[in-house]
Amino acid sequence: MSTERIVNLDRKSFTVSVSEEELKDVPIIRRSELPLVWARLSCLVRIMDLKEQDYAEALAIFKSYFIREEVLCKASNLSDDEESVQNYLDTIKYWMKDSTSLIAVLEGTREIVGVLIGRVVNKLDHSRTFSRMRLTEGEALDKILHLRSHMNKTFDVFEHYGINEFFRIYAVTVKPQHRGQGIGMALMDSALRLAKLLRQTVLMGIFTSAQSQKLAFKLGMETKLETYFADWIVDDKVVFEDPGAGNYSVMLMTMEFPRAPSPIEEEIIREEPKELPEGRKSSEENRDKADKSIKSIKSIKSIKSDSIKSVKSDK
The missing domain is CATH 1.20.5 (Single alpha-helices involved in coiled-coils or other helix-helix interfaces)
Known part of the structure; x- marks a missing residue:
């Protein structure tokens, strides 16, 4: 597929390998078959769809880096709670099966250096998925889910936009030695275009670190709800006492865009x-x-x- 444009976000350049016009010609049903390359970066990294054969390596990256470094995980000492760790990884693997997550891979190899977990959230199964997590959590995971639940319930994306589904970014992580090269930004930009391919109209994510919030702002997302760590108190105690330097709040952020017409609708438009x-x-x-x-x-x-x-x- 030909290169369509060059994106410069966060002072990093990367080429988009699949243009939006080309995406229209890819039937959604074939996404499970095609190893789409969404972008190629100047640091010799490509953004691709996450396939089943890469689940184990992607999960290992989450266990080694995300669970130890993500603000809520680190502040709740989740890595010390084996039950929480296993249940969190099981949930991430469950999300992976939707075939809507992305990976950053070193050119010429199969080594994964970054992962983005994303999926379409449907109004009908949203509560069932959350209930499943609540039944299998550990103590540390409970603290995280409590705050995330508060954010989701306080700002109801379905009700606010009058929609039945939207694309959600659940987590993004990049190996430490490959950070600062625009990989996280490229993963998020690719997720946005994937959401458009899936004919969604809203992109949503809950971002817990100043760095991830910065990337979301640069992508074009807006803050709809913000909860400060110092204000999140349960039983007269601040739950996340040490979120790390420069991290002050959790932000629920969204981005709205026009729905892409289906192939049938495009034919009707052509014939008018x-x-x-x-x-x-x-x-x-x-x-x-x-x-x-x-x-x-x-x-x-x-x-x-x-x-x-x-x-x-x-x-």
Whole structure:
């Protein structure tokens, strides 16, 4: 597939390998078959779809880095709670099966250096998924889910936008030695285009670190709800006492965009009669007026003829 454009976000450049026009030609049902390359970075990294054969390596990256470093995980000492760790990894693997997550891979290898977990959240199964997590949590995971639940319930994405589903970014992580090269930004930009391919109209994520919030802002997302760590108190105690330097709050952020037309809708649009050019339009209007005038004259002649016949008959 040809390169469509060069994106420069967070002062890092990367080429988009699949243009939005090309994406329209990829049937959604074939996503499970195609190893789409969403972007290629100047640091010799490509952004690709996460496939089943890469689940184990992606989960290992989450266990080694995300669970130890993500603000809520670190502040709740989740890595020391084996039950929480296992349940969190099980949940991430469950999300992976939707085939809507992405990985950053070193060119010429299969080594994964970054992962983004994303999926379409449906209004009907949203509560069932959350209930499943609540039933299998550990103590540390409970603290995280409590705050995330508060954010989701306080700002209801479904109700606010009047939609039944949206694309959600659940987690993004990059190996430490590959950070600062725009990989996280490239993963998020690719997730946005994936959401459009899936004909979603809203992108949503809950971002816990200043760095992830910065990337979301640069992508074009807006803050809809913000909860400060110092204000999140349970049983008269601040739950996340040490979120790390520069991290002050959790932000629920969203981005709205037009829904992409389906192939059937595109065909209908193509077949709709286009408006005539101004010159031709005037010509058509004049022709219509002439036709009406001719019909009117014929009608008058017909009336006159009938009147003359009637007079002769009376005589």
